[in-house]
């Protein structure tokens with residue numbers, strides 16, 4: 001009896017203190033920081049991942065995120081209206097030096113081809129400056145041949161014309177509903193790869209694409225990872241494939257970009273789950289709460305780096321023919337638009 005009373009008192013006291021701290025700490029950004037430094041540990045993991053990302057970015061001279069950002073900046077410079085006579089002087093030498101470092105490494109060949117194509121275009125029109133001359137020499141010393149088929153900037157009229165109508169696109173979006181019950185059939189990896197190819201066409205900040213899809217279809221591994229997300233407890237036994245979208249904070253040198261892994265991972269995921277629908281596959285996004293214990297466990301199971309953070313997880317499979325689906329009626333369009 002006494003124990004019960006003590007427990008209730010403790011809970012009440014805790015609640016009062018909690019409300020007091022939240023009210024006081026929310027009064028200013030500084031007080032909020034003190035709260036998260038001394039009272040709550042809820043941001044510790046995010047800070048740790050962010051700082052490790054910046055450290056890795058600073059130490060890594062050939063950082064792929066910075067490199068892709070520079071190629072993107074060159075492309076933007078090439079299409080700027082009205083044309084800028086001189087640009088990229090503060091990063092062109094670094095860009096060609098990094099290309100040198102990466103050219104014969106095992107990094108993604110699309111990144112290399114993109115860089116070679118855009119640098120070729122840049123040097124074909126770049127004005128004579130000391131910096132450009134030096135950069136061009138470094139670029140040419142790679143001795144790359146056959147650059148005529150490499151990527152180039154192009155005119156808006158020459159974009160691929162998909163012929164997908166609004167009606168078709170709306171129907172595809174309506175077809176996609178979160179599915180939580182799946183047939184006992186394994187998901188072909190080729191289909192996942194096809195869906196990821198389409199997903200990768202999503203926009204991302206400076207075209208860095210700071211994410212990986214960690215696909216888990218091994219039954220033993222699956223049974224371990226399925227215990228982690230809270231939102232799949234009632235149907236985890238149904239899931240034959242779980243994908244974790246992992247953001248990589250080492251793509252950034254500054255905290256100003258701390259949200260980009262979440263934004264870019266979400267955009268690519270949207271493309272991905274729509275692509276799955278075209279391949280007769282269904283999915284349900286499962287929330288990845290920022291819970292220290294789950295983060296640590298996933299990090300251990302998937303051997304994640306200190307600068308990697310799970311953004312969300314996705315259950316993928318063939319919809320069970322007899323399963324129920326929530327109607328999930330959407331908001332009225334007028335309520336989500338405000339003009340000017």
Ligand SMILES: Cc1cc2nc3c(=O)[nH]c(=O)nc-3n(C[C@H](O)[C@H](O)[C@H](O)COP(=O)(O)O)c2cc1C
Pocket residue numbers: 176177178179180230231232284285286287288312326327328
């Ligand atoms: C970020 C995010 C987290 C979600 N987490 C869960 C989850 O943990 N468990 C679940 O069953 N559904 C989850 N969902 C699915 C939503 O419940 C679902 O998208 C929403 O109800 C709308 O339904 P619809 O996807 O069929 O349009 C999540 C969706 C998103 C976008």
